[in-house]
Amino acid sequence: MEDRGISQAVIRRLPRYYRYLGELLEGGVERISSNDLSKRMNVTASQIRQDLNNFGGFGQQGYGYNVKYLYTEIGKILGLEEDHNIIIIGAGNLGQALANYAAFEKRGFILKGIFDVNPRLAGVTIRGVPIRMMDELRSFVANNEVDIAALTIPKDKAEEVADMLVENGVRAIWNFAHIDLNLPDNVIVENVHLSESLMQLSYNISRYNEEHQK
Amino acid sequence: MEDRGISQAVIRRLPRYYRYLGELLEGGVERISSNDLSKRMNVTASQIRQDLNNFGGFGQQGYGYNVKYLYTEIGKILGLEEDHNIIIIGAGNLGQALANYAAFEKRGFILKGIFDVNPRLAGVTIRGVPIRMMDELRSFVANNEVDIAALTIPKDKAEEVADMLVENGVRAIWNFAHIDLNLPDNVIVENVHLSESLMQLSYNISRYNEEHQK
Numbered sequence: 001m002e003d004r005g006i007s008q009a010v011i012r013r014l015p016r017y018y019r020y021l022g023e024l025l026e027g028g029v030e031r032i033s034s035n036d037l038s039k040r041m042n043v044t045a046s047q048i049r050q051d052l053n054n055f056g057g058f059g060q061q062g063y064g065y066n067v068k069y070l071y072t073e074i075g076k077i078l079g080l081e082e083d084h085n086i087i088i089i090g091a092g093n094l095g096q097a098l099a100n101y102a103a104f105e106k107r108g109f110i111l112k113g114i115f116d117v118n119p120r121l122a123g124v125t126i127r128g129v130p131i132r133m134m135d136e137l138r139s140f141v142a143n144n145e146v147d148i149a150a151l152t153i154p155k156d157k158a159e160e161v162a163d164m165l166v167e168n169g170v171r172a173i174w175n176f177a178h179i180d181l182n183l184p185d186n187v188i189v190e191n192v193h194l195s196e197s198l199m200q201l202s203y204n205i206s207r208y209n210e211e212h213q214k
Numbered sequence: 215m216e217d218r219g220i221s222q223a224v225i226r227r228l229p230r231y232y233r234y235l236g237e238l239l240e241g242g243v244e245r246i247s248s249n250d251l252s253k254r255m256n257v258t259a260s261q262i263r264q265d266l267n268n269f270g271g272f273g274q275q276g277y278g279y280n281v282k283y284l285y286t287e288i289g290k291i292l293g294l295e296e297d298h299n300i301i302i303i304g305a306g307n308l309g310q311a312l313a314n315y316a317a318f319e320k321r322g323f324i325l326k327g328i329f330d331v332n333p334r335l336a337g338v339t340i341r342g343v344p345i346r347m348m349d350e351l352r353s354f355v356a357n358n359e360v361d362i363a364a365l366t367i368p369k370d371k372a373e374e375v376a377d378m379l380v381e382n383g384v385r386a387i388w389n390f391a392h393i394d395l396n397l398p399d400n401v402i403v404e405n406v407h408l409s410e411s412l413m414q415l416s417y418n419i420s421r422y423n424e425e426h427q428k
Contacts, residue, residue: 011417012410014417015410015413016407016410018413019392041394042394077417077420078416078417079413080413080416082420092311092314093307093308093311093314094307096307097306097307101408103392104412107409107412107413147419148412148415148419171419174411174412174415178317186422188415188418188419188422190411190412190414190418192408192411194406195233195317195318196226196229197388197404198318198323198362198404199228199229199232199292199293199294200225200226200404201386201388201402201404202293202298203225203228203293204386204402204404205385205386205402206293206296208385208400208402
């Protein structure tokens with residue numbers, strides 16, 4: 001798959017293509033032109049063609065895209081043909097929200113463990129997975145194949161926990177703690193900083209109000 | 215404030231500057247050079263100077279930035295000098311996680327209401343705010359000043375609820391439903407699509423493994 005040097009902007013759009021194609025597939029649509037896909041997705045048809053050409057293109061001029069094929073190929077590019085074992089550190093509301101999100105499992109993200117410091121949560125199960133105490137985390141990670149660890153813990157604990165996970169072989173962190181983790185280059189980190197998203201919204205409200213002389 | 219035409223990439227970095235400056239301020243640091251800030255934030259000093267110059271610059275060559283001043287000014291740019299009334303639609307785990315996040319209140323995002331369809335949640339309070347039933351939402355929005363509505367509801371309900379909110383005067387949506395809302399141009403939408411973030415992580419794992427011939 002020739003996708004070295006693909007810009008991160010293209011990569012960021014792929015999950016959205018994947019989502020729309022999945023919906024088309026569920027709706028029984030077998031084939032779609034870049035024009036029709038463009039209208040649905042509210043991006044230009046030429047953007048779609050350009051994006052998909054990065055991966056060798058999947059359509060034929062005038063004939064459109066085979067929805068199932070394109071869906072499957074984008075899934076492969078996104079690494080979704082392989083299962084990923086995921087653990088969640090922090091079983092507060094956010095951790096439980098992630099644990100309960102069945103759609104992740106559908107995409108091959110298999111929940112293997114949930115950890116928390118709160119003894120009242122010990123043994124509570126979420127979708128069949130028991131919440132374990134943090135003192136079991138190190139040996140769990142050392143003895144199980146864990147591909148991704150989601151961190152939904154306070155920022156003052158996140159660095160320490162991330163370091164320990166990495167020492168024990170975890171190579172990908174989905175970080176919800178509001179801190180930039182300082183980890184080796186071979187560890188992949190995806191940050192979800194909710195308060196930054198909220199500030200972005202607040203910024204856009206301000207700009208809008210200024211421009212419209214609220 | 216001369217920030218028309220500022221690229222979204224710069225805007226996206228502002229909350230991160232704001233976070234680091236806030237931490238410096240809490241730590242009692244009064245002044246910082248772009249070099250020192252650069253080391254902390256792991257971006258180049260010239261990037262920092264460039265970014266901040268978009269807003270007229272806040273430093274003096276060789277003298278560094280006044281932390282408190284810069285923090286305050288970036289806060290103003292982000293619209294944080296004004297309070298924003300926020301309501302949360304959907305009191306599941308994710309909605310409750312947002313409702314419980316006290317840091318939002320510190321930034322002036324004031325929780326005014328939480329709504330759900332589940333009668334068992336009726337009257338439960340989160341940080342003093344009662345969970346109301348969805349049939350009260352329309353009149354609540356019509357009779358209260360609501361700046362931002364966070365949608366943490368299933369995607370098949372999101373469009374309908376968003377339309378109703380907008381009809382009743384809500385102008386900004388923080389959308390966690392896994393759907394692109396089709397709303398008028400004067401409505402500001404900030405999306406948080408968690409499964410797309412997870413796919414991004416999965417993509418980067420695949421690329422890493424390919425490059426390192428796992």
